[in-house]
Amino acid sequence: MATFRHICDSVAVITLSNPPVNALSSALIQALQKALGEAIRDSAVEAIVICGDKGKFCAGADIREFNKPSQKRGPHLLLLTDLIESNKKPVVAAIEGVALGGGLELALGCHYRVAHVQARVGLPEVLLGILPAASGTQRLPRLIGIAAALTLITTGKYVPAREALKLGIVDKVVGENTVDEAIRLAKKVIGQPLGSRQLSTLPVQCPPNVEALLAEAMVKVKKQFRGAQSPQACIEAVRAAVHLPYTEGIKKEQELYQFLNATHEPRAQQYAFFAEREVAKWTLPSGASWKTVSPQPIHTAAVIGLGTMGRGIVTSLAKAKIPVVALEQDKRQLDIGSKAVMSLLDREILKMEQLGHTEATNSLGPVRFTLDYDELKDVDIVIEAVFENMALKKDIFRRLSVVCKPEAFLCTNTSGLNIDEIASVTNRPQMVIGTHFFSPAHIMKLLEVVRGCYTSSTTISTAMRLAKMLGKIGVLVGNCPSFVGNRLMRLYVEQAVFLVEEGSKPEEIDLALEDFGLAMGPFRMMDLAGLDIGWKARTEIGLTGPKLPIGTPARQRGSKRYSPLPDILCEQGRFGQKSGQGWYKYEKSGGRNAMPDPWLYNFLSEYRCIHNLKTRNITQEEVIERCLYILINQGFKVLEEGIASDPKDIDVIYNNGYGWPKHTGGPMYYASLVGLPVVLTKLEKYYEDNPDILDLKPSNFLKKLVASGTPPLKEWRSHLGSQSSKL
Numbered sequence: 001m002a003t004f005r006h007i008c009d010s011v012a013v014i015t016l017s018n019p020p021v022n023a024l025s026s027a028l029i030q031a032l033q034k035a036l037g038e039a040i041r042d043s044a045v046e047a048i049v050i051c052g053d054k055g056k057f058c059a060g061a062d063i064r065e066f067n068k069p070s071q072k073r074g075p076h077l078l079l080l081t082d083l084i085e086s087n088k089k090p091v092v093a094a095i096e097g098v099a100l101g102g103g104l105e106l107a108l109g110c111h112y113r114v115a116h117v118q119a120r121v122g123l124p125e126v127l128l129g130i131l132p133a134a135s136g137t138q139r140l141p142r143l144i145g146i147a148a149a150l151t152l153i154t155t156g157k158y159v160p161a162r163e164a165l166k167l168g169i170v171d172k173v174v175g176e177n178t179v180d181e182a183i184r185l186a187k188k189v190i191g192q193p194l195g196s197r198q199l200s201t202l203p204v205q206c207p208p209n210v211e212a213l214l215a216e217a218m219v220k221v222k223k224q225f226r227g228a229q230s231p232q233a234c235i236e237a238v239r240a241a242v243h244l245p246y247t248e249g250i251k252k253e254q255e256l257y258q259f260l261n262a263t264h265e266p267r268a269q270q271y272a273f274f275a276e277r278e279v280a281k282w283t284l285p286s287g288a289s290w291k292t293v294s295p296q297p298i299h300t301a302a303v304i305g306l307g308t309m310g311r312g313i314v315t316s317l318a319k320a321k322i323p324v325v326a327l328e329q330d331k332r333q334l335d336i337g338s339k340a341v342m343s344l345l346d347r348e349i350l351k352m353e354q355l356g357h358t359e360a361t362n363s364l365g366p367v368r369f370t371l372d373y374d375e376l377k378d379v380d381i382v383i384e385a386v387f388e389n390m391a392l393k394k395d396i397f398r399r400l401s402v403v404c405k406p407e408a409f410l411c412t413n414t415s416g417l418n419i420d421e422i423a424s425v426t427n428r429p430q431m432v433i434g435t436h437f438f439s440p441a442h443i444m445k446l447l448e449v450v451r452g453c454y455t456s457s458t459t460i461s462t463a464m465r466l467a468k469m470l471g472k473i474g475v476l477v478g479n480c481p482s483f484v485g486n487r488l489m490r491l492y493v494e495q496a497v498f499l500v501e502e503g504s505k506p507e508e509i510d511l512a513l514e515d516f517g518l519a520m521g522p523f524r525m526m527d528l529a530g531l532d533i534g535w536k537a538r539t540e541i542g543l544t545g546p547k548l549p550i551g552t553p554a555r556q557r558g559s560k561r562y563s564p565l566p567d568i569l570c571e572q573g574r575f576g577q578k579s580g581q582g583w584y585k586y587e588k589s590g591g592r593n594a595m596p597d598p599w600l601y602n603f604l605s606e607y608r609c610i611h612n613l614k615t616r617n618i619t620q621e622e623v624i625e626r627c628l629y630i631l632i633n634q635g636f637k638v639l640e641e642g643i644a645s646d647p648k649d650i651d652v653i654y655n656n657g658y659g660w661p662k663h664t665g666g667p668m669y670y671a672s673l674v675g676l677p678v679v680l681t682k683l684e685k686y687y688e689d690n691p692d693i694l695d696l697k698p699s700n701f702l703k704k705l706v707a708s709g710t711p712p713l714k715e716w717r718s719h720l721g722s723q724s725s726k727l
């Protein structure tokens with residue numbers, strides 16, 4: 001666990017060992033305490049080096065132990081950091097891989113820190129709904145100042161070694177032999193005074209405007225992490241470092257930690273953390289799984305279409321060092337697309353250089369631009385990313401069947417088209433799979449991997465592996481219109497529009513949902529994405545426009561309520577940000593500043609008059625419940641139909657693709673927090689009030705769970721019974 005061995009010249013090396021990331025389990029902390037005690041007592045030892053086994057210093061507390069009663073967690077790391085710091089023998093941390101959370105706090109207790117150039121350090125506790133409670137909020141500001149400490153602690157950002165050196169977090173960065181260098185340093189400083197290296201004894205260097213700095217940070221986190229308490233608690237803890245002596249600051253740190261721990265946030269965030277890792281462990285009803293099916297190697301790739309999505313996908317592949325052939329249909333599109341890709345790649349190089357990479361240009365895979373399909377003949381995988389038109393996609397896949405080598409996998413980047421229909425035109429339907437990227441594709445972490453009825457398990461395994469290679473979270477889902485993410489999103493957005501018909505203003509709805517924590521309310525989101533996209537899709541399927549049968553009631557399609565509001569806005573040329581007006585008005589076409597539009601108020605009054613709609617006061621509570629519960633209800637339907645195999649999958653999709661606040665765990669976790677009986681009762685009520693909104697009708701699976709006594713979320717899956725899984 002934590003082994004201690006003598007090295008020549010009286011330096012003891014203590015190695016943390018708890019695979020895979022040397023997390024500080026209670027057993028490891030106990031072993032570390034024992035090893036430290038031995039080294040301190042041993043008169044032959046004059047200095048100590050702490051390092052991590054297998055090239056990883058320490059990823060912090062063992063998150064799996066967070067739910068254990070605290071008395072079983074063993075001696076607190078905080079005491080150990082004090083023990084190390086007050087020790088007369090110098091202690092050096094040799095940081096390889098990562099020093100995160102408690103791992104960095106341990107290193108801050110040491111007198112010196114040597115880091116490998118590829119190491120990263122950080123205090124990501126805020127992302128787990130807690131704060132660094134083993135003195136991190138008190139020692140780090142003393143080491144690097146208030147401003148830098150606030151940024152690190154409130155964002156949870158991982159800092160690469162060179163940046164850590166500039167900030168003063170580490171004393172030295174080395175290209176190799178980190179432990180040897182730490183030993184050298186330890187020997188050198190034997191006998192030297194350690195006062196200035198004991199961070200807890202140092203004063204906090206405060207700029208004169210420190211209160212303004214703290215206030216500014218508070219405004220920022222309240223906006224960025226709406227509804228979350230841990231970022232605010234982090235700032236309060238740093239404020240304590242400013243105003244209180246170290247020991248008092250520590251008391252405040254503990255108090256705030258206890259406060260956070262009593263909220264639901266840590267459990268929700270930790271659930272989200274593990275869910276992101278669990279989704280990689282896919283299993284099919286056939287028994288094939290991530291463990292049993294090997295992916296095929298991907299050495300080269302091609303992307304078809306260099307629109308916004310295609311450019312992001314090419315950049316993403318290049319960042320993963322996969323050589324890419326990028327194909328467009330004509331010279332003009334190729335020129336525009338290739339310039340845009342080159343500029344994205346330049347930005348990536350700049351970012352890497354700013355992080356201290358000396359050979360940033362060489363760390364991207366090469367990109368070749370072409371008009372010639374023949375250049376695709378040797379690639380291992382093709383990702384088609386043209387616009388959402390089934391006929392066009394089928395044409396391309398027919399062509400790929402002929403051109404590509406038989407072993408090549410064929411992916412379609414679609415946000416909802418039928419994968420089976422596309423696969424059926426190819427000579428290898430078993431090697432066709434949906435890869436739904438999110439925009440911007442080189443930044444967004446989520447990849448919905450859509451399995452069609454023909455898709456083989458090797459194709460799934462390869463696509464999931466590709467997600468990992470791209471640094472993305474791949475979530476395997478079944479094939480149905482709009483898959484999981486957009487299927488749920490459509491109902492949420494539709495509900496928001498119905499609420500506007502009933503009397504809400506777009507900005508009121510946006511505010512309610514943004515206060516809940518969503519990154520962007522539905523109307524701002526529609527304006528950003530472009531209202532014309534949905535309009536075009538609805539026109540194509542005859543929900544509006546010339547294909548709509550004459551005599552169709554304006555606000556009804558079949559037996560369902562329909563709102564023509566977004567269609568009318570588009571007919572008026574209001575497409576959102578791109579046209580300078582949509583649900584909001586903007587300073588100019590392409591402007592980003594959403595301002596409430598008096599024109600819209602007049603228009604809505606007339607609209608309500610024409611359609612005989614009585615307006616009423618709608619509470620924030622109703623906005624949140626109707627918009628979110630209809631989405632959650634659809635989540636239960638998706639589970640019932642076997643389109644997603646586990647509530648975790650839906651939560652990961654929403655947390656990483658749709659700006660859902662992670663501190664609530666995701667929509668399905670949130671439903672479990674609210675309580676399924678509450679969600680069910682509310683849905684029943686709203687459905688009774690709005691019988692023409694059929695999707696408010698509670699799903700059978702939700703009813704079944706409530707009837708079975710509301711089991712915890714991790715057991716929902718076992719209540720699905722003989723679902724006809726699409727996975």
Ligand SMILES: CC/C=C\C=C\CC(=O)SCCNC(=O)CCNC(=O)[C@H](O)C(C)(C)COP(=O)(O)OP(=O)(O)OC[C@H]1O[C@@H](n2cnc3c(N)ncnc32)[C@H](O)[C@@H]1OP(=O)(O)O
Nearest residue numbers: 021023024059060061062063064077100101102124134277
């Ligand atoms: C003891 C009390 C005293 C002090 C308390 C301090 C508070 C904390 O320290 S909170 C923890 C802070 N640390 C983190 O948040 C780190 C989280 N981990 C990561 O960011 C990454 O996992 C990584 C360390 C950078 C490694 O990334 P990668 O190489 O991409 O691998 P992963 O798939 O993410 O992880 C591999 C494997 O390790 C498990 N794991 C990672 N970190 C922890 C952890 N801190 N505790 C327990 N387990 C951890 C992760 O779940 C994966 O497990 P699998 O079973 O293989 O899925």
